[in-house]
Amino acid sequence: MTATERPTALDVEGFIRLLDEHMPQVRAGGFSVLEMQWGRCTMQVEADERTIRAGGTISGPTMFTLADLALYGAVLSQIGNVPLAVTSDMTIHFLKKPPQRPLVGEARILKPGRRLAYGEVLIHSLGDPDPVAHATGTYAIPSSS
Amino acid sequence: MTATERPTALDVEGFIRLLDEHMPQVRAGGFSVLEMQWGRCTMQVEADERTIRAGGTISGPTMFTLADLALYGAVLSQIGNVPLAVTSDMTIHFLKKPPQRPLVGEARILKPGRRLAYGEVLIHSLGDPDPVAHATGTYAIPSSS
Amino acid sequence: MTATERPTALDVEGFIRLLDEHMPQVRAGGFSVLEMQWGRCTMQVEADERTIRAGGTISGPTMFTLADLALYGAVLSQIGNVPLAVTSDMTIHFLKKPPQRPLVGEARILKPGRRLAYGEVLIHSLGDPDPVAHATGTYAIPSSS
């Protein structure tokens, strides 16, 4: 329903530049951008000492951060370089304990908008398509953009 | 409704020990435990280079982490030292852009349970009671506990 | 934080008139308005053949409707007679199976706003303060209001 032939308004390199300029802790924290398409963004996070919690699993906040960043990328793929787009709400369900492997978050926009954009993010372990978490959320887009 | 005379099942020192043992990145990341009561936990996070994002505000994932940790503390205040309690779902609404000041998260349990506990977290800037974010969520408690 | 001395912008009689004019199925469905204050609204729903589901309990959609209406009232208590305010998102957790007794929903606004208002609703059985459900949600307010 959001799959289109439209080109992305921000490509992988552009999104990386934006992150490095405004949120340098993102890539320093083990997050990377894998792919951008119009209405879609895929990101990855490493499994290491920065992201592990009790029980030898990847922490919930790490999965939230992955979802939030991938959804941010998906929003920017439609509106371009707008660093001040901000999360308005996010709901995340943790579906199973992920092993200590990198996690991949695939975001897609379900409802583009000039002021509010809504989408979902599926998170799975690298090499295993079974979802470990699922998030939905809204981004608010500043009116000047 | 959750206000009771019952003593907390885990005090501030006990919660700090649990965090330092199982999640050393929590206190290293600027989070601290302010208060534990039965069904309630208050935590704080510093505003510094670890938690700032584009626009000079504190990042959404930092607020999520604060909510998740404070709710974890509130759950443990009723069931004691159970490090493997895990978040099952969390919904967060970001209500206004916080200034670059420490944030305080106040969690309380609305529904205790043997297997699932549900509660809410209000987040505000230190010294300003106006909420900047509000979260609700469920923790799953392992059956062996 | 929302407790104030300000008078409600819409009183019980005004809210009932608005409901009867625009949503006659509300009161016909067993819902009634108990109280309006600035930022707060309390509503009740009867337990009868309109609202019961499998297992002799009150249906989830009935509780959602109660939450949605009470939050609508709480929004209107701050902005007055604006029938076209609409729900933007709602999250509800069902905490325990309610008995076949009337349910009371108490809504309060946590974040007033010109375009978006956010609040929460606690639902309990009449005569028992223990919560059976808890909801949070956002209303979008039309810009012409």
Added chain:
Amino acid sequence: MTATERPTALDVEGFIRLLDEHMPQVRAGGFSVLEMQWGRCTMQVEADERTIRAGGTISGPTMFTLADLALYGAVLSQIGNVPLAVTSDMTIHFLKKPPQRPLVGEARILKPGRRLAYGEVLIHSLGDPDPVAHATGTYAIPSSS
């Protein structure tokens, strides 16, 4: 990810019988079951005086009910005739004002489970694939089933 060759554990006729026996108000309220597959259920609701609200649109509670019922069907498609499965949490985002046309809700399970099942529901107007609402939620399955 949930698409499989497994047959549904409850077919359309079986789900209709269960609804008529335990929740007669469902079909009397204009809801119908269109399709059941393993992990999927599609339902429809009519647009008439039972479901309209202020502004000439279909009410939010009607969309919530459609989401809740379709997700219930999707859960039962995997576990069979278990009327006492109950909603544990549900989050719904309303994406645009639907016209006065029947609505279709398509539910699919993202995470089957013995005790908790999680899924999502996309709602669109009949004949228009653009989503008008999106819901996610969890069903709790009684341990005796």
